[in-house]
Amino acid sequence: MNKKIKTTDTNINIDESTILVVEIGVLSFEVDERYPWIDVYFIGNESKEFITQIDEEKMPIFVKHEELKRFALNWYFNNVEIVKEIKQTAPEVKSQEQLEENFSSDTGEKLHDGCPKCWVKNNKSYNCGYDKCPGYKLFNLEKSKS
Known part of the structure; x- marks a missing residue:
């Protein structure tokens, strides 16, 4: 079984x-x-x-x-900041590529300023504004309330 x-x-x-x-x-x-x-x-x-x-x-x-x-x-x-829409802060990049490029997966520290709003916890990126980012929907509170 x-x-x-x-x-x-x-x-x-x-x-x-x-x-x-x-x-x-x-x-x-x-x-x-x-x-x-x-x-x-x-x-x-x-x-x-x-x-x-x-x-x-x-x-x-x-x-x-x-x-x-x-x-x-x-x-x-x-x-929490409630906004009408979240503006993209940089060209669209797949969240996995962004995670590998912008952050140290060991420490969660930013490696460069490719996206000024991102941060990482547990190897997961949040709040960057990319519509493909796993954290994008978390901060789009206004749209989810409509």
């Missing part, structure tokens, strides 16, 4: 956890009680794509949805 997952781990511990979720527009803020950070996802079209992880020095411990909602709203208004 073909199984979907193969493992050599014979230890079958069962753990449980609670995840608090607050959704603001097309963003989902999720806190797992086991960890001190917030994972932020783009949600839409029956899919969920990881955007970033909020892990600040003085993070509160979230126990209730209201606490997470307040924190998420503050983060949203400090970090």
Whole structure:
């Protein structure tokens, strides 16, 4: 029989956890009680794509949805810009080529100024404005609200 997952781990511990979720527009803020950070996802079209992880020095411990909602709203208004359209900042380049050209895949640092708005986390480029970029749709909030 073909199984979907193969493992050599014979230890079958069962753990449980609670995840608090607050959704603001097309963003989902999720806190797992086991960890001190917030994972932020783009949600839409029956899919969920990881955007970033909020892990600040003085993070509160979230126990209730209201606490997470307040924190998420503050983060949203400090970090999300709503625009009518996103202008391309450079000639179109496939996101994989862009990732290899502009960034060090080891450190996520920009190698040159080919695209002034890009950044990388976990070897994935975001916010460059190319319509082929995996992060392009994440910041096109105005169109998704229409």
